[in-house]
Amino acid sequence: MPSDIVARLGAVRERIAAACRRAGRPEDAVELVAVGKGHPSGLLRAALQAGQRSLGENYAQELVAKAGALSGLGVRWHFVGGLQRNKVRKIVGLATVIQTVDDSALAVEIDRRAAALGAVQDILVQVNVAGEPQKSGVAPPDLGRLLDVIAGHGRLRCLGLMAIPPESENARPHFRALAALATAHGLRDLSMGMSQDFEVAIEEGATMVRVGSAIFGPRLGP
Ligand SMILES: *Cc1c(COP(=O)(O)O)cnc(C)c1O
DSSP: HHHHHHHHHHHHHHHHHHHHHTTTTTTTHHHHHHHEESHHHHHHHHHTTTTTOEEESHHHHHHHHHHHTTSOOEEEEOOOOOOOGGGGHHTTTBBSEEEESSSSSHHHHHHHOOOOOOOOEEEEEEEETTOOOOOBBBBBGGGHHHHHHHHTTTEEEEEEOOOOTTTTTTHHHHHHOOOOOEEEETOEEEEOOOTTTTTHHHHHOOEEEEEOOOHSOSSSSS
16 A cells, blocks of 8 residues: 555664664665565555655566656666666666676676667676575675776776675675675675665665565565
8 A cells, every 4th residue: 555655664764764873874874775576666656755766676677667657757766686688778777776787798788788878877786795506696706807897898887786695694794794895895885785684784884775575565576
């Protein structure tokens, strides 16, 4: 229900503000990205009407459809899903930030598409911070090399790092590790923390949190 969204969004904003205060960080230090995968545009519209500006999506097709339905509303779209090279065309220019760049071929493809549009694309590099075998993200030892490739492509602007730590573990050490990598590479932004752990992420320096179910409720779709 749209009215539930307003209340849940308010509660999440309160918790973000409280976590910022605990961490001695300014309350506007964290961008709340409301992840709406599997939820209809109508619910996202309710969030926008409640003052939400940043929305996240995981699937290229779904982002294109929702960006069409919600055009002209000033949404900052974040692409947070696995990105196949053949979907890059749809996403570049539409997404304000592509958070899931994890290999050089993908980076080069995004650069090429941004050049064709005369644009610069803001990106984050996704890091497989726990070294999980099946998970997306660049392995920490390969991060430097990928960042070098990105730096050599003028249509890419790397803002920082993103990670999805293993669900079953205490996320704090993984958040801390990601923050250390960002510091080591002089990167500003840290996208980390989801519904179950965004406050911990803020304490560890997150500048973007990606919150889905705490705002939109349990997912209906995939
Ligand atoms: C779905 C998703 C989220 C939001 O997850 P919740 O647990 O519902 O808050 C955040 N980040 C990514 C990459 C996701 O796929």
